[in-house]
Amino acid sequence: MEFFAEYAGFLAKTVTFVVAILVVLSAIAALRSKGRQSTGQLQVSKLNDFFNQLQQRVEQAVLDKAQLKAVAKAQAKTAKQEKKNGTQKTRVYVLDFDGDIKASATDSLRHEITALLSMATAQDEVVLRLESGGGMVHSYGLASSQLARIRQAGIPLTICIDKVAASGGYMMACIGEKIISAPFAILGSIGVVAQLPNVHRLLKKHDIDFEVLTAGEYKRTLTVFGENTEKGREKFQQDLEITHELFKGFVARYRPQLDIDQVATGEVWLGMAALEKQLVDELKTSDEYLAQRAKDADLFHLHFAEKKTLQERVGLAGSVALDRFALNWLSRLNQQRFW
Structure with missing residues (x-):
């Protein structure tokens, strides 16, 4: 018991010290970041x-030295010929969108698109690897x-869907001139849903008034x-x-080949069935499509990474430090118990 009392005192002092440091650093970070955009x-x-x-890597493991030499020679010859002919490969700009209910990835997507539009031409291509089950109307509208x-x-815009593009996710996908889907990806859900609980009767039962003006x-x-x-x-x-009619009109504008009344029922389909209903144009994974494009085009992956503010970094570091401290404390308790 004496050990626990001493350790409790030590723990209280340490936690107080760490919290004080975090408060000071957070205050400094807040002052430094005031008025500045992230x-x-x-x-x-x-x-x-x-x-x-x-x-x-596969060639090195499978081929012998003579075969590796022959492959290297052929590749060098091809590269030399392309350089001599002045061949300009098509550029493919690859983006990723992993959507949550608020379409938070839009913050990065907007900058990535602004960047590629400064370079891309009609001879190039943009490929978006899209994963989203949908979310808020205004967020996915943006x-x-x-x-x-x-x-x-x-x-040219190509949308690749490996897992899901439903509701707001399909609202994004339909903009692509070509939609490529994995065979068992989930697509569709062209519909609108809203739900909320109501506890008015519970409040009334307990004589609680709630007024809405x-x-x-x-x-x-x-x-x-x-x-x-x-x-x-x-x-x-x-x-x-x-809202549903606006959604239907938006999809029909970019996918006029669809029988919009047939597919805008809120239902979802797997990739193979979606192909039959013309919700997608081809069944293929994004890996397969990009590997094929890499043979005749230059592929560039763009990702706009938001820099965390000092305050956010301090908070994260503090959280990690406290987690480690807690683990060490529990470890010492376990050691005391078994020793």
Whole structure:
């Protein structure tokens, strides 16, 4: 027990000291970052190098010295001929979008698109590897508008879907001139959904009043705590129907080959069935497509990485430090227990 008392005192002092340091550093970080916008950095890597390294590693393991020499000679000859002919390969700009409910990846996507539009031409191509189950209407509306910039610039846009592009995710995908899907990817869900709980009867049972004051007949249609009316439900449903019609019109604009009334039911389909309904144009994984393109084009992967502020870095470092301290403390307790 004496050990625990001493260690508790030591722990309290240490935690107080660490918290004090974090508070001071956070205050300094807040003052330094005040009035400054967060910045980031565009990272560009050539994917051809990645594919070449994979191939070379297999060749080194499989081929003998004579065969490796012959392969190297053939590659050098091809490179020399291309240089002599002044051959300019097509450029393929590869982007990634991993969507959450708020389409948070749009913050990076917008900068990546701005960057590539400064270089890309109609002879190039943009490939977006898209994964999203959808989310907020306005968030995915903005993400889709960013992709529309590529189409408006006359640059071919290919969308690759390996797992899912549903609802807002498909709203983005439909902008592509070509949509490529893995055979069992989930696609569709061209519909709108909204749901919320209502605890008005529970509050009324316990004699708790909750008032909702509005200016404007439809400022608030459905609420969580107030009493919902049939008129409010009808208006809310009407708003959903209007949003759905806008969604359908948007998809039909970019995919006129679709029977929009048949596919805009909110249903989802796996890639093979989606191909039959013309929701996608080809069944193939993004790996297969990019590996093929790497044979005759230069592939550049763009990723805009947001720089964390000093305050965020301090918070992260503090969290890690406290986690390590807790683990060490538990370890010492376990050692005491078994020793």
